[in-house]
Amino acid sequence: MSEVSTPDMVMEAATVAQTRGRSLWADARGRLFRNRAALASIVLLAIVALACALGPSLTGHDYDQVYQDYVRVPATFSSYPLPAQTAPAVDRIASRIRAKAEGLVDEGDRIRLTLVSASTRPVDERLLVYFERSDLFGRAVATGKEDEGRRLAVEVPVKRQHFWFGTDSNGRDLLTRTLVAGRVSLAIGVLATTVAILIGVLWGSTAGYLGGRVDLVMMRVVDILYSLPFIFFVILLVVFFGRNFVLMFIAVGAVEWLDMARIVRGQTLSIKRQEYVQAAEAMGVGTRGILRRHIIPNTLGPVVVYMTLLVPKVILLESFLSFLGLGVQEPMTSWGVLIAEGAKAIQGSVWMLVWPSVFLTSTLFCLNFIGDGLRDALDPKDR
Template identity: 65%
Template structure:
């Protein structure tokens, strides 16, 4: 909208969306939460690409090791691990020395030493590039060299020896994707259905709400099992369908708001001007229900994430080797006494995400409140 100033120059007006954006940006808690949520999302997307450990790689020598900035193996772990590996190879260590990041050992055996003995060393997670050289004439003694394979586990490892940092990042991808997909589907269906029912009213409203009541009466787990039968174990398709079930609450909320909004003067004026029902819903009713919608959205995302954790526990959700924050927290709770880091790090990411969504929802509610316009 434009107006003309006293000098005759055209002055561009501000829309309601511009005012809402300015109010949202003035809310420090909401802005900080958007930054936190964007950082968590970015870490979840790029973290697994930058991590040196695949999310599904098992380190058998590093099961439930604590989180540490120091590289593994520790100095006091190198020699015992090296001797244990060569004991399995049935050779004797006559002399052992460590030079920097390598170990050198004079080995001997009652029979000829097989050059393939190095496989016993390379199979472990602590050493690499093992070679046997300087064989004696009878090949019953030689020199074995190996490099120490230093690795970092900044979040520790889980009960299967997998890097918790990479798995936490991958879990963020899964949880955020599930929450976003299910929420978008639920809100889209719920807003359109609820606004249409409330605005049309009468028998149409009664019939549409009876459909919602019937769907409420059906067991949710029945829908889940049915969706698994139709969509298989594809968690993306399954949670899109789960979102198609979670729209019932949204429909009731929007219907209640619509019953109030349609009695407002600006809606009655639009009807008197001959604007179609679809136009009134699009331009007047639905935009004025966005406050409750965004608040419910911030509640629905964590609800879907927790629902995913429940379904994964039943074997109907995310399957190994993929994981999610809910699954990691469930595993961490079972190992809380001996490996608290398995619970702490996924919980930090999940809690931060939930707090950020709540603050963003509060900021959007205040920014979109018609009373503040």
């Protein structure tokens, strides 16, 4: 039998649907996903982060592996060595063996040639190890002898390498180094921003809610720290603690929380006058409970927006410090380090500057578009 809907049942279903409602965060999420620029930026940023996390293990190169025969080779989809590189490399190796290369035949994955001794002595087969020491070839094998060993037929396998982004001034794969640099830059941006947000939110909310002399003293501390030059502060940290990766988090996070403290303090001064805060005070809720349950949660809107704007700022600061030589040091790298190296070699190796700049610029644009989308989504005037 089919169920019959009565007016009471319809009214009850409508009441249940009405009481469920939607939270403000759900509404904000819906508005954010309707923003095409922000949604595309989220997808692109996720792709960049995933590529930086998993890409270095798939390129076939270590970020610090040096190829002496592939210094500043341009980016190409073809595999190295190129046909124009094979013959000169063979001639260089043959000269070290004190022989001359003749009858070179390139079969793609291997080459065949004849080594002719430059003297009356036979070709020393032990010197064929020079082929294996090269970045272009594998272990050479002698396949025949003529003229009492003065003519030696040799078969040499070719090591095929792909450098999609080319190589740098030291012969290291630029794709691998760009992805590893993305790990460092994104890690510094996210972790330093997290440190700045935690300190700034706690400091600003406490100062704004307590007010009075406590607020005066705490904000004067902020003003004093504002007066210290950022570069001077970083140089002092480098002098006392040396150059290390953790230092970047301390240097950047210990300065960037000042803006967040002022923003949260201003929001707290407005929120603590609201009726629900006064009601909590009247019910005997302590200061810690009011801060944790009422003040801080209601400041998260501006905090989230500012966080998306602070991450690109921190990445740019790290790039600036690395450009000055105060940031990440070799063999580790970051986008700022790669851009600094590419700027020095821009005349002859423009790809060294282009690829790190593309990744850095794309990431900064994505974060700014996400910040704009969050600002619009969390704006109470648009609800």
